[in-house]
């Protein structure tokens with residue numbers, strides 16, 4: 569039998585949740601509300617829909633590996649240089665590219681726990697040692713993360729707002745961290761939920777790319793833009809970092825259609841604003857509900873919430889799935905006795921709340 573890298577023995581393939589069709593059959597349900605992966609419950613821009621009605625793809629031709637058109641538009645929008653952008657098949661692929669570029673046996677990497685699991689997964693594949701620093705009430709413990717950095721540290725992962733807690737990082741603390749972090753350590757700031765963050769709480773991290781040569785910011789079209797199935801995300805960093813990532817990147821890693829649609833999606837800021845406003849309304853009303861039933865939750869600047877549950881999160885997960893709602897049990901995310909749920913449509917959230925009330929009584 570062929571043996572892969574030794575590190576693979578510690579890992580397992582990504583276990584995705586059950587597919588909607590499967591659950592429908594299993595529990596004899598007509599409709600399933602998927603609140604487990606933080607997709608946009610409002611879908612995506614009508615401009616994208618319109619575009620798709622008229623778009624005649626030429627799938628016979630390789631995509632533009634440089635992503636030139638999208639690159640120009642995005643650079644202008646972000647007030648960045650075109651050479652400061654790198655594209656991936658989702659920001660997840662950029663996580664993978666960062667690990668492949670900067671991690672190997674003998675070096676280590678520092679991250680929070682719990683946080684987005686793909687940092688650790690890919691770091692282990694590259695043979696790096698992983699140093700995990702527990703969050704404090706869901707917030708990154710930045711002083712402890714700084715203290716964990718040593719001569720062998722190559723990459724530090726920051727996720728703001730953090731997944732699975734939803735907590736945002738304060739700008740001042742981020743700046744303080746960057747000022748004290750050695751400049752030969754790459755700092756990855758994953759902003760997958762950037763569009764949801766209250767502007768008063770936003771780090772404005774892209775503006776710091778010029779101040780810190782060792783910073784890369786990750787963004788995605790999968791969450792607020794509602795294009796998770798399209799697989800496109802990007803990183804912003806100084807050219808020296810981007811050039812190295814581009815060596816590792818597959819030459820045609822984003823599809824032609826993903827590039828085109830991302831361009832159209834970028835034109836529709838109203839859609840993002842609308843999503844954001846609806847999400848905020850649902851969030852505030854759900855938080856009020858949680859107060860009323862006396863359940864705790866983590867502060868969130870995203871389209872999901874981590875909620876404390878009276879018993880195990882897995883138990884509530886089982887109850888909810890039988891009634892047509894899929895959430896993520898905290899036991900799978902490293903925070904027992906919680907569930908993480910995407911904030912859904914208003915009417916679905918009302919039904920969801922009724923279920924929590926019934927669950928509380930049972």
Ligand SMILES: *Cc1c(COP(=O)(O)O)cnc(C)c1O
Pocket residue numbers: 606657658659660661684727730731758760787788789790791796799800801
């Ligand atoms: C969803 C998510 C991603 C991955 O997004 P893709 O662009 O779809 O790969 C990255 N980081 C965090 C924190 C996420 O929640």
